[in-house]
Amino acid sequence: MIDFVDLWVYLSGSPLLWLTVTLAGYIAADAISAACGRHPLANPVLISVVFISVVLVLSKTAFPNYFAGAQFIHFLLGPATVALAVPLYRHLPEVKRMFVPMIAALIVGSIISITSAVLLAKWLGLSKVATLALAPKSATAAIAMGVAEQIQGNPALTAVVVIMTGISGAIIVTPLMNALRLKNYAARGFAAGLVSHGIGTARAFQVNPLAGTFAGIALGLNGVLTAILVPLLLPWLLG
Amino acid sequence: MLHAFAILLCLQLTGEALVRATDSPLPGPVIGLALLFVWLVARIPLPQATHETADGILKHLSLLFVPAGVGVVQQLPLLGAEGWKLAAIILVSIALSLAATAITFAAIAKFMQIDSEAPEGKRR
Numbered sequence A: 001m002i003d004f005v006d007l008w009v010y011l012s013g014s015p016l017l018w019l020t021v022t023l024a025g026y027i028a029a030d031a032i033s034a035a036c037g038r039h040p041l042a043n044p045v046l047i048s049v050v051f052i053s054v055v056l057v058l059s060k061t062a063f064p065n066y067f068a069g070a071q072f073i074h075f076l077l078g079p080a081t082v083a084l085a086v087p088l089y090r091h092l093p094e095v096k097r098m099f100v101p102m103i104a105a106l107i108v109g110s111i112i113s114i115t116s117a118v119l120l121a122k123w124l125g126l127s128k129v130a131t132l133a134l135a136p137k138s139a140t141a142a143i144a145m146g147v148a149e150q151i152q153g154n155p156a157l158t159a160v161v162v163i164m165t166g167i168s169g170a171i172i173v174t175p176l177m178n179a180l181r182l183k184n185y186a187a188r189g190f191a192a193g194l195v196s197h198g199i200g201t202a203r204a205f206q207v208n209p210l211a212g213t214f215a216g217i218a219l220g221l222n223g224v225l226t227a228i229l230v231p232l233l234l235p236w237l238l239g
Numbered sequence B: 001m002l003h004a005f006a007i008l009l010c011l012q013l014t015g016e017a018l019v020r021a022t023d024s025p026l027p028g029p030v031i032g033l034a035l036l037f038v039w040l041v042a043r044i045p046l047p048q049a050t051h052e053t054a055d056g057i058l059k060h061l062s063l064l065f066v067p068a069g070v071g072v073v074q075q076l077p078l079l080g081a082e083g084w085k086l087a088a089i090i091l092v093s094i095a096l097s098l099a100a101t102a103i104t105f106a107a108i109a110k111f112m113q114i115d116s117e118a119p120e121g122k123r124r
Helices: A004-012 A015-035 A044-058 A063-075 A077-083 A085-090 A092-097 A099-123 A128-134 A141-150 A155-179 A185-207 A209-238 B002-022 B028-041 B050-059 B066-111
Strands: none
Touching: A004 A015, A015 A044, A015 A063, A015 B066, A044 A063, A044 A155, A044 B066, A063 A077, A063 B066, A077 A085, A077 B002, A077 B028, A077 B050, A085 A092, A085 A209, A085 B028, A085 B050, A092 A099, A092 A209, A099 A128, A099 A185, A099 A209, A099 B066, A128 A155, A128 B066, A141 A155, A141 A209, A155 A185, A155 B066, A185 A209, A185 B066, A209 B028, B002 B028, B002 B050
């Protein structure tokens, strides 16, 4: 008879198990999302994250053990970011045509994203460290964590806020845009990428390739603008 | 597929190297994105499968955020007693910024009469 304890000790020590669980969990979550007609609440990232977190708790697995397997998937974020150049190039005529609306929306969106978060935090009396984590929340994780260091915030807490922003934005963008009766998919995608960086971009690609392209542009542009604006606006907003 | 993936990795690597060399605040992959874009615009030949490979990765972009998302769940205690307030601020702030961004974009596109998304019957 197979000794399940021995088998578990062997499997839990190798990256294969958690890599497989991550892939299988995502495939199941994606199937659920498809079965729900890509309903925004059935977000595949959210479902997989909840499922895997429950499995980790039940199996008493420490995160570093999990990440030893999952890192192979995490690693692909780099080449995927580079790959965003392909849809950008493919939709270049639309992108050129939309240059003026894009730049205007970028400036308006970036300023509102930073100021609304910081002012609300001030109003609700949040701690300094939480307020600082909120300021760069719409930038992609790598940029936001760099900004957090620069403004003497906490990069780990910032990463938590960034991912929460990504998932909640990906969930509310579709119902919000429908409520606003906005049918311009370039505008909808651009907003999703600006506010919810990569996770918003993933959602936009799920809805429409043009929306995904504009989301990818917004993700890049707002990453840069947030890195510039947060250190400039923060003393003024907190003062 | 193999060549295309190697190109993506090479450009990311070049991006990372440029970031280290110039102390840029941008992440290496974003520089890699810019490099690939310039490559495409310059019409320098690329392996045939580059487009398919890029589309293939981007089709499952959501999957790539799962490990980071699981990491965040582990870090949730960091939020402490402020968790609910923080979540409420995030929700209000993103709703405001999503609406402001999309409305600005759509209104200016409409004003300039370049909103191609308008259904037939509307002027371009």
